[in-house]
Amino acid sequence: xxxxxxxxxxxxxxxxxxxxxxxxxxxxxxxxxxxxxxxxxxxxxxxxxxxxxxxxxxxxxxxxxxxxxxxxxxxxxxxxxxxxxxxxxxxxxxxxxxxxxxxxxxxxxxxxxxxxxxxxxxxxxxxxxxxxxxxxxxxxxxxxxxxxxxxxxxxxxxxxxxxxxxxxxxxxxxxxxxxxxxxx
Amino acid sequence: xxxxxxxxxxxxxxxxxxxxxxxxxxxxxxxxxxxxxxxxxxxxxxxxxxxxxxxxxxxxxxxxxxxxxxxxxxxxxxxxxxxxxxxxxxxxxxxxxxxxxxxxxxxxxxxxxxxxxxxxxxxxxxxxxxxxxxxxxxxxxxxxxxxxxxxxxxxxxxxxxxxxxxxxxxxxxxxxxxxxxxxxxxxxxxxxxxxxxxxxxxxxxxxxxxxxxxxxxxxxxxxxxxxxxxxxxxxxxxxxxxxx
Numbered sequence: 173x174x175x176x177x178x179x180x181x182x183x184x185x186x187x188x189x190x191x192x193x194x195x196x197x198x199x200x201x202x203x204x205x206x207x208x209x210x211x212x213x214x215x216x217x218x219x220x221x222x223x224x225x226x227x228x229x230x231x232x233x234x235x236x237x238x239x240x241x242x243x244x245x246x247x248x249x250x251x252x253x254x255x256x257x258x259x260x261x262x263x264x265x266x267x268x269x270x271x272x273x274x275x276x277x278x279x280x281x282x283x284x285x286x287x288x289x290x291x292x293x294x295x296x297x298x299x300x301x302x303x304x305x306x307x308x309x310x311x312x313x314x315x316x317x318x319x320x321x322x323x324x325x326x327x328x329x330x331x332x333x334x335x336x337x338x339x340x341x342x343x344x345x346x347x348x349x350x351x352x353x354x355x356x
Numbered sequence: 357x358x359x360x361x362x363x364x365x366x367x368x369x370x371x372x373x374x375x376x377x378x379x380x381x382x383x384x385x386x387x388x389x390x391x392x393x394x395x396x397x398x399x400x401x402x403x404x405x406x407x408x409x410x411x412x413x414x415x416x417x418x419x420x421x422x423x424x425x426x427x428x429x430x431x432x433x434x435x436x437x438x439x440x441x442x443x444x445x446x447x448x449x450x451x452x453x454x455x456x457x458x459x460x461x462x463x464x465x466x467x468x469x470x471x472x473x474x475x476x477x478x479x480x481x482x483x484x485x486x487x488x489x490x491x492x493x494x495x496x497x498x499x500x501x502x503x504x505x506x507x508x509x510x511x512x513x514x515x516x517x518x519x520x521x522x523x524x525x526x527x528x529x530x531x532x533x534x535x536x537x538x539x540x541x542x543x544x545x546x547x548x549x550x551x552x553x554x555x556x557x558x559x560x561x562x563x564x565x566x567x568x569x570x571x572x573x574x575x576x577x578x579x580x581x582x583x584x585x586x587x588x589x590x591x592x593x594x595x596x597x598x599x600x
Contacts, residue, residue, distance in 0.1 A: 185418075193418050197411060202403035217410055224414040228421050295398035313380055314396050339376050342392060349391035 173317045174199050178238040186232050193231075197224065200242060203315045204249055206292070210300045210307050212253035219256065223249035243322045246312065250326065298348060299341075306341030309334055 174181060174195070184192035201220060208216035226248045227234075234244065299307050305327070312323045320338075324331040378384040385393040463469050464477030467484050478485030 190415060190418065194411065194415060197414050198403070198408060201410065201414075202407040203400075205407045206399065217406075221410050221413050224410070225417050228414070228417045231418075231421075291394075291398035292401045292404070295395045298395055299399065310396075311399070315399050338380070339373065342376050342379055345395055346389055346392045349395065 174238060178241070182234070182241065186234070196241075200245055203242075203317070204245060206296055206315050207246060207308075207311045208249055208253060209296050210311055211250065211304070212256055213300070215253070215256055219249055219252045222252050239318060239322050242316050243318055243326055246316050246318070247326050298345065301348070302341050302344055305329075305337045306344065309337040310341045310345075313338055 181192045181195055185196055201224070204220050204223065205216050208219050212219055223245060227245055230244075234241070236244070299310055301307075302310070308327060309323060312318045312326065313320070318326070320331050320334050323329075324334045327334065329337075375386055375389055378386070379389060379392055379396060382393070382396065460469075460473075461477070461481060461483070464474060464481065464483035467474060467486070469477060474483065475485050477483035
């Protein structure tokens with residue numbers, strides 16, 4: 173989160189400052205990618221790029237604080253993830269055994285990611301094991317830094333449902349860590 | 357009724373709302389929830405290189421759509437668009453220059469330019485040039501052989517005043533056979549403005565004999581007797597070669 177500088181950075185980015193836009197992008201994109209790894213695994217980078225395109229198009233008209241900014245960005249990404257899930261549901265998927273070596277994901281990238289940030293990857297994997305709503309709420313609250321009200325609007329849930337989902341998700345994580353003796 | 361006793365767990369099931377709030381806030385986390393706190397901290401760790409890989413793509417989109425006006429214009433206008441725009445400007449400028457030069461050339465051949473410019477045009481493109489003999493209104497008349505000049509002919513075309521042809525000897529000589537023929541036969545005054553006899557022979561007469569001394573002027577036989585010293589004037593327009 174940027175904090176007090178956000179308003180100035182946003183105004184500068186709206187005025188054409190590439191440096192300000194880069195700062196906004198670098199602040200929010202990692203969190204966005206981590207969120208998308210859970211709700212749209214394998215397509216996080218493409219969806220994030222599409223979401224940023226949407227944000228750039230509407231940047232000059234945006235009015236709001238940092239909470240609203242992040243909520244806008246994550247909402248745009250979530251809509252694209254939902255569209256992708258619908259397309260995938262309509263489209264038959266080929267089993268991995270039928271894919272050639274060139275079509276398989278690069279093992280090097282996965283290894284590099286694991287080496288670079290093993291703790292983050294493991295944490296995302298653990299959160300991904302939670303029920304969808306609980307995982308989303310935890311990621312939006314913790315990673316995106318959104319408050320309960322913003323998450324409830326984003327997910328079209330009541331604030332109470334969001335709180336319950338957050339508590340249940342955290343409890344579940346606590347159980348998992350104790351049962352498995354997980355250490356990151 | 358059979359009931360299966362649930363073991364009292366000493367882990368996450370005993371988490372209170374206050375503990376959860378502390379987890380989300382990242383402060384005051386109980387020792388038993390340290391692993392969960394570590395997971396949440398790992399979720400917000402520093403960005404990896406892969407998570408910042410799309411910066412160039414986003415920045416390019418920003419330049420195209422929301423960047424500074426100049427950057428946006430440059431991004432939208434590629435070289436393929438800029439070159440035709442430059443070419444069109446150059447073509448417009450070239451067309452303007454052509455029109456300007458054409459107008460100047462036309463004016464030069466019409467002999468309506470100021471004297472210095474007219475002389476320059478004369479030197480460069482062969483436009484007619486009659487220094488010191490600029491009429492107030494150009495008179496263009498076809499010369500009629502045997503017709504004498506009108507008394508009111510403008511200087512240089514007939515009645516050259518004394519001093520305008522200092523070398524004229526009073527013999528008749530003609531300026532040209534063409535439409536500048538007015539003023540022929542005006543004896544004793546000379547017709548030219550500058551030219552002396554030898555110089556004037558090539559100016560349309562083609563007959564003048566620098567050594568010939570002609571009889572008194574015969575206005576009806578213009579050009580028959582060239583006077584080497586008679587100023588025949590520089591024709592305003594090149595007269596056709598050959599005599600009458």
